[in-house]
Every structure is written in structure tokens, then in C-alpha cells.
Amino acid sequence: MNALEAINLSKTYSDTDGFFLKNKKNIRAVNDISFTLKENQTLGIVGESGCGKSTLARMLVGLLEPSSGTINLQNKNIQQYQRQELGQVIQYVFQDPLSSLNPRKTIYQSLAAPLKYLHQQDNSLIKEKMLSVMGEVGLKEEFLDRYPHEFSGGQAQRIGIARALLADAKILILDEPVSALDVSIQSQVLNLLNDLKRKFNLSFIVISHDLAVVENISDEIAVMYFGDIVEHNSSKEIFQKPRHPYTELLVGSVPELNKQFADISNKNTELPDPANPPLGCSFYSRCSYGSEKCQNTKTPINSTKKLPFVSCFHPL
Amino acid sequence: MINFLKIVAKNRLAAFGGILLLIILTLSILAPILPLKEPNITNTADRFMVPFEGGHILGTDHLGRDLLSRLLWGTQLSLAVGFAAAFIAATFGSILGAIAGFYGQKTDNIIMRFIDMLMAFPYILLALAIVAALGPGLFNALIAVALVNIPFFARNIRGVTVTLANKEFIEAARLSGMSNLRILIVEIFPNLLPMIVIAMSTTVGWMILETAGLSFLGLGSQPPQADLGSMLGEARSALITNPHTSFVPGIMIFCIVIGINLFGDGVRDALDPRLKKGSLIRPLPQTIYEGGDTQPTPSTKLLSVQNLSTQFHVNQDVYQSSNDVSFEIQEGECLGLIGESGSGKSVTALSVTSLVASPPGVIKKGSVNYKNENLLALPYEKLRSIRGNKISYIFQDPLTTLHPLHTIGDQLLEALQAHDSKLSISESISKSKDLLKSVQIPNPDNVWDVYPHQLSGGMRQRVCIAMALINNPELIIADEPTTALDVTVQAQILNILNSLRKERKLSILFISHDFGVISQLCDRVIVMYAGSIVEEGPVKNIIQQAAHPYTSELIKCVPQLGNKEHALHSIPGNPPSLNQLPEGCAFANRCQYKQDQCLKGSVPVSSKDNRSYKCFYPVGGTA
Numbered sequence: 001m002n003a004l005e006a007i008n009l010s011k012t013y014s015d016t017d018g019f020f021l022k023n024k025k026n027i028r029a030v031n032d033i034s035f036t037l038k039e040n041q042t043l044g045i046v047g048e049s050g051c052g053k054s055t056l057a058r059m060l061v062g063l064l065e066p067s068s069g070t071i072n073l074q075n076k077n078i079q080q081y082q083r084q085e086l087g088q089v090i091q092y093v094f095q096d097p098l099s100s101l102n103p104r105k106t107i108y109q110s111l112a113a114p115l116k117y118l119h120q121q122d123n124s125l126i127k128e129k130m131l132s133v134m135g136e137v138g139l140k141e142e143f144l145d146r147y148p149h150e151f152s153g154g155q156a157q158r159i160g161i162a163r164a165l166l167a168d169a170k171i172l173i174l175d176e177p178v179s180a181l182d183v184s185i186q187s188q189v190l191n192l193l194n195d196l197k198r199k200f201n202l203s204f205i206v207i208s209h210d211l212a213v214v215e216n217i218s219d220e221i222a223v224m225y226f227g228d229i230v231e232h233n234s235s236k237e238i239f240q241k242p243r244h245p246y247t248e249l250l251v252g253s254v255p256e257l258n259k260q261f262a263d264i265s266n267k268n269t270e271l272p273d274p275a276n277p278p279l280g281c282s283f284y285s286r287c288s289y290g291s292e293k294c295q296n297t298k299t300p301i302n303s304t305k306k307l308p309f310v311s312c313f314h315p316l
Numbered sequence: 317m318i319n320f321l322k323i324v325a326k327n328r329l330a331a332f333g334g335i336l337l338l339i340i341l342t343l344s345i346l347a348p349i350l351p352l353k354e355p356n357i358t359n360t361a362d363r364f365m366v367p368f369e370g371g372h373i374l375g376t377d378h379l380g381r382d383l384l385s386r387l388l389w390g391t392q393l394s395l396a397v398g399f400a401a402a403f404i405a406a407t408f409g410s411i412l413g414a415i416a417g418f419y420g421q422k423t424d425n426i427i428m429r430f431i432d433m434l435m436a437f438p439y440i441l442l443a444l445a446i447v448a449a450l451g452p453g454l455f456n457a458l459i460a461v462a463l464v465n466i467p468f469f470a471r472n473i474r475g476v477t478v479t480l481a482n483k484e485f486i487e488a489a490r491l492s493g494m495s496n497l498r499i500l501i502v503e504i505f506p507n508l509l510p511m512i513v514i515a516m517s518t519t520v521g522w523m524i525l526e527t528a529g530l531s532f533l534g535l536g537s538q539p540p541q542a543d544l545g546s547m548l549g550e551a552r553s554a555l556i557t558n559p560h561t562s563f564v565p566g567i568m569i570f571c572i573v574i575g576i577n578l579f580g581d582g583v584r585d586a587l588d589p590r591l592k593k594g595s596l597i598r599p600l601p602q603t604i605y606e607g608g609d610t611q612p613t614p615s616t617k618l619l620s621v622q623n624l625s626t627q628f629h630v631n632q633d634v635y636q637s638s639n640d641v642s643f644e645i646q647e648g649e650c651l652g653l654i655g656e657s658g659s660g661k662s663v664t665a666l667s668v669t670s671l672v673a674s675p676p677g678v679i680k681k682g683s684v685n686y687k688n689e690n691l692l693a694l695p696y697e698k699l700r701s702i703r704g705n706k707i708s709y710i711f712q713d714p715l716t717t718l719h720p721l722h723t724i725g726d727q728l729l730e731a732l733q734a735h736d737s738k739l740s741i742s743e744s745i746s747k748s749k750d751l752l753k754s755v756q757i758p759n760p761d762n763v764w765d766v767y768p769h770q771l772s773g774g775m776r777q778r779v780c781i782a783m784a785l786i787n788n789p790e791l792i793i794a795d796e797p798t799t800a801l802d803v804t805v806q807a808q809i810l811n812i813l814n815s816l817r818k819e820r821k822l823s824i825l826f827i828s829h830d831f832g833v834i835s836q837l838c839d840r841v842i843v844m845y846a847g848s849i850v851e852e853g854p855v856k857n858i859i860q861q862a863a864h865p866y867t868s869e870l871i872k873c874v875p876q877l878g879n880k881e882h883a884l885h886s887i888p889g890n891p892p893s894l895n896q897l898p899e900g901c902a903f904a905n906r907c908q909y910k911q912d913q914c915l916k917g918s919v920p921v922s923s924k925d926n927r928s929y930k931c932f933y934p935v936g937g938t939a
Contacts, residue, residue, distance in 0.1 A: 095484075185886065254877055255833045
């Protein structure tokens, strides 16, 4: 079964110029994206800042409304869910663990919210359930009476994960789950996520700018550039044999031990203007393989959702 | 609560205001049980008695009523009305502001336009109109004063609510199934409370004045009832002949308002989280140095940091951010400084030119030898001629380093002319533009007239690098200059730094948490953990075989792409807090090679050839 399905999803923000003169500009954030997330799988979405990955994440959990396209959660359209129902199906783990916790509430109060409002549990059961989940994510009972500022980043992220688990949702959207953490702590949290996925039959969408993080945790990876999915493939292959020139550039840019400088010094790194997107391939201006076709023809989108997919006329 | 009062009391003026207010409050509350004469009994025979005449301590008014008694009863009434008005205004204003800010859009527009209309009337005129409509009387004056103050609260609270409503914890609450009303009450209100208290404490005084003003005009309290405004009003006609009748209520009003305002400022400062962190205390231009006239050991290197110890004193805690740190940088060398957050790497780098915010930072001991002078002990003027000139910095976030209201060109010129005022403007401009070209900015003329927010992150960081280079420095200290950037941009910035250093024979101290980045750019590397250097040596050798277990683990954390089986590596546990450093080796509790010896005393530094490490049991024997 599909845990989540996105069909031709787009989001444009409209921006009005001036107070009296309504000169509407459409800013493109996500552009005609389709993919599926199968049950018990992890889909990684990777891309650099401004590629639309956070907009996508917020649409998937219902915090933002898509401009067009459909989202199906467990084969049911997202719009048919009430707020309470939706929270029991899909949850979101925020990028900055500290700012996703109310600074004036104890951890107990923050963690009790999903049980109280999504599942109408009584107080007596709340604590029991909470302690069992806290045990799973490696939090101690004495943390319950503390306030968010008393925690380190790693602990706060575990609290965020515990809150998502308490909602009992089977689909989790993880937005940069470890980017606020030190390298030595990052994989502690990633390993925890992998264990939880197996244990509770979860499905994840992990959004990150960090290729290594996404590769580590995902079964499939989609690479986004300027609102488009430019390549979508299994995580085993995508960084080993990149097919899209942008994926190749990303892989080449990651600093690794004993690696020489990639010679990209003179290339353009600017994104196209989102209010005025290019006609053809959005990566054309930075690509060294481009042809006239790339400049003027719309690149393919993955309407059949088959893998591997690459949105390029001249794949590598 | 006691802690809070202690913070308020630290501010002497606030303490004075608080005590003044407390005395006035106690006296007015005790008015019914103090042996006072009846406030409203007239005795025209005793009119206009001066103080201490006929047993009237403060004298009598034009109807022979005891002024002391009227003053205390009147104060009680004025305070009650003032506080009640503040409370009503705060309640309604905050509710309106919170609703407008939280729901936004149309609701916001309707409420705030109504508030704007209220604000458009001069407040005294509005209050007069309200009293005129409802009739004179203290209660109606109270309503009028409360009403005209609602906009102040509504606008303040709306602003705070808008910021809160976009916070992630509100979205988290939504995903937990809470209704909007519940979010407003349970999640947002507790965060608004300090703001409401602050706004109230600064407005009570002003409301008391406004009520007094209405009473003075005869629209508030009606005779024979005394409040401070009406007492002043009644005494007005005798201002010249019997000034004491005016002075008595006048001085009281003065004392109340000054007391409330001083105390209110204290409360505001104590509640403001920015002040708690000390960020509104202006730091000194140069870190406090307690090393006296420590003479640095002479060195042939460009810069030599010797036994540097920098601490932060926050309340009773001492954070040992850099602990007996020594290292040297040669001319043309790129030295990497690696460590995780809180390892003291940035503090160490800022200490070099005394840039650590002070207070709370203090350089306890050590020296920085640059051209046979101790930089830490230099007088400020001399230090300034080196900072940004011979030693310059590049920071992590170029958006906060650049001034948002000046164009790139102006900022470059300023950096140049601050250290070289002899250069003509045209020479400065051409020099700056050449530099922009050398950091690979494609079109320097366009970038020249642009503001920082109009550039992308990568472009901004190039501008910062150009600015750091502008005075031909000998050393650049780059503090995580690529951490906030995307990988493709990071690769370019590293390229630029690398070619610049070769062209100009620059020395670079490059700070990072990523061994991958360090291995590409640096010749040598220093590894810091919990404020101390744990290993030092040429990058190539250390990557081949690290001596310290922490270095070895950190190297394993560098990912290898395209090899999914090579799982990401983590180090179990967390680093220690810098205010509670353990005895012995700080890494021991996370170390797989730990022995009893590691837990006590201090660990000596072992050196061999060009490498050194701080460990009893180095990885792979003696390295």
C-alpha cells in the first residue's frame, strides 16, 4: 500500500507590488511534483536552499495548502481529513528542535498535547504511555518536569520525535532532523530513527540539504532543484551513478577526506528568478552539457512515478 | 519570585522607586485605621491653616478639612482608579491584540483599523467626550481613561502575537490536534504574560496622571470626595495665597509617578530576556585581560598563542572556554582549528585580538605574540590599528556581519579608509572593485551599489572575504565561513580562499567542525575538545593515523557518499559542560580506551616530530 502519494503538486506564492497598484507576481516554489512513499519505506528529499523542499514538507502535513495537485494519505485525499484525524495519520518533526517546543511549558505538557487532543486519553493513561515512548527514544523520566532551554540539541530532537510518536501517526515528515546537531551526535539520532521505523512500522519522508544524511537513512532519494524533482532513484545508486548534471555537481561538491578541490570555481551558482522561471530546464544556466533543446523545451516530469527517473534530455 | 525581586533590587533606581511606592501604598491602605481626622468634615473657621497649625500636620484646605487625611484617602482612591484603569485597559487591549495577531487577515484588519480610529483622537478629547456622554464621576473617568489606553496595549500585544503565531511550536500544537482557541489560550497567552506585565508597569503611572487630569477639570471625583486630581483642582484658586494646599497633592502625584516609573523600568529590565542574557550591556571594546604584563616567549612565527585561557563568568558559574591553549601560525600557512559546538574554537579565535565580549568574558592568562608584542596587553588604539588591518576576520553568517542599510561599496570604502585615510576616493574605489573581481564576483560594478539583502549567501560571503582582504592582512581568521552555505557554494568559497592564499601568501586560521573541509584546505590542524587542544599536526598525517581517540572518532564521522554500507559514524554520549569540566581527560567518559589513569589529574601533552597529542593511550601506540 502507498503511505503517501503526491500527484502533480505545485505551490506558487503570490506577491503583490505596491499598495494601490495591484501588480501580481507569482513566485514559484514547488512545480508539478509527483512521487509515492510506500509503507515502511523512507523517501529522502535533498536539495539546496531555495529548492522548495520545506514548502513541499509543509504541504504534505497540511500546514500549507497546495496551489494545485493532490496529496493522498493512506489512499485518502488529505482534504477529507479533519485536523484531529490528520494528526493521527501524519506528523512533522521540526528542523529546530528547541523552537518547536513552547519555552513556557514543561516537557510533560508538550508531550501530553497529542495524547490529550488527538486521542482524548485520560490523565492516568497519559503518563504511562509517555514513559514507554520516552524509553524508546532514550529520554529519562526526570526530564518531564524540565523546560526546553534545559536540554541539549540532541535531547530536544528526541523530545520532538517522541511527540510525533505519541500521536501514533504512521507517516513522519522529518525536516532536516539532524542539521542542528553536531556531527558526532547526528548518526545517534539517525540510528534511532531507523530502529523506530522498523519497530513501529513507520514510513518517513526525510528532507535535508545534507547528502550523507539522506543517503544513510533513505531507501529512495529525490533530488530537487528550483521546485522540480530532477532525479529520483534508489539511494544505493543515486550518488554512486548520478544521472542528472545537478546531482553530479552536488556529489562533487561534498568535501570528503583526501579529495581534491572540484574545479567549479568559475561557474555560476545563482538560482533562476522564481518570479520569472526559465522556459526550459531550470538548471540550464549552470549546466555544461546543455543544448538548445534544454533552453526552450520543458523538461519531463515523473507522471508514471517509475524509477529511476531523471528530468534531463542528456542524462549522464 | 524572590529571585526576580533580587534582580530588580540590583538596579538602585528601581529599588528606590519600589521602596517609595511601597511606603505610599502602605500609608494609603492603612488610611482607615490610622488616627486621622475625618477627611470630609468642613470647618470653615480653620480654613487655610499652614502645616503643624492646630494639630493639622499638613494644614487644612479652603473648607478647613484636614489635608493629611484627605491626602491619604485621596491617594488611596487615585491609586485604586489608576490600577483599575490599567488592568481594564490591559485586559481588553491584550485580548483584542492577541486575537488580531493570531487570526490575522480580515479579523486583524477590522480590529486594528478600529484601534487606529481610537488612536486618531487626541486622548484627552476622547476622554472628555466619553465623560460628557456618560456624565461626570470617578467611575466614568475610569472608563474613559481605560478606553483611551486600550490601543497602546492592543498594538503592543498584537506585534508580539504575530511573531509568536509563526513560531514552530504553534505549528506543532496544531499538528497535535489543538483547536485555534485552545492554542491561543494555552500556548500563546503564557508567552504574552511578561509583555503584558511590562506594558502595565510602565503605563500605570501615566493612567494615574490622566485620571488626576480629569478630576482636576472637575470631571472625575465629585465633591466632597477627595482624590489627588480634585484636591489639586480645588487648591488652584489659592495657589498664590496658600501654596501648601497645592503642594501637598502635587508632591504626592510626583512621588507616585516617579516611584512607579522607576520601579516599572526595573521590572521591565528584569523580565526582558535579552537583558538577562546581558546582550544590552554594552561590551568593552577589548576583552578584559588579567594576565598583567606577561611577556610572550619570542617566536619566529607570524603569530604565536601561548597558554591562552579565556573564561566566561555568568552568575556564579565559570565557563572554561579555552584552557591553556597554545599554537603557532607560520607565514603563508593555513592552520585548521576543528571542534564541535562548545569546544571553545570560536572563543579562542576571538581572543587573539581581544574580541571576546567582555563582560562576561575574561582572558585569565596567556599571551598572543605578534611581532614581539603581546596583543592581549596592547592599548586599545594600537590594537585597533591591527584589527581588520593586519589581522582580519570572516564570520559564519555574512548577513549579520554586513550592515543592512549601507551599500556594499560604501562598506568596502569604510573598511579601507578606517585604516588608510591617505588613499584618495578614486584609488579606494578602484582598489575595492579589483578585490571584488579577485573573489570572483562576476560584475563588481553592479554589486557596488547593492544592499546586502539583495545578494545570495554565496555572494555575500565573497563580499566579506573581499572586505577582510582589503587592507592586505597578514592573517585571516575564518570562523566557519562556509557552514551556512550550500555545498556547491561552499566548494566555490573554499576554492577562492585557497587560490587567494597562494597568490597573496596569506596565513589563514580556518575554523570548522568538518574534517572534510579542513582536509581540503589546511596544512596543519589543531583539534579542540572541551576547551583544550587534544591533538595537533599535519592534516595528512593525522588523517592517516590520528593519535587522540577523539580525533580518530571525528575523522570516522566524515561521510563517504555513494557507499551506503559505510554507515554514518557517531560518538556515544555528549561532551561535558564547560562549567563542569571533569577531572582528568574531558573525553574519558566517551572513550573506548579509557583506563583509571585517565580519570584523575591532568593529562600531559606528548610531542614527537611535528605532532603532539594529549592522551595516555593514543590510538595505534605512540603514533
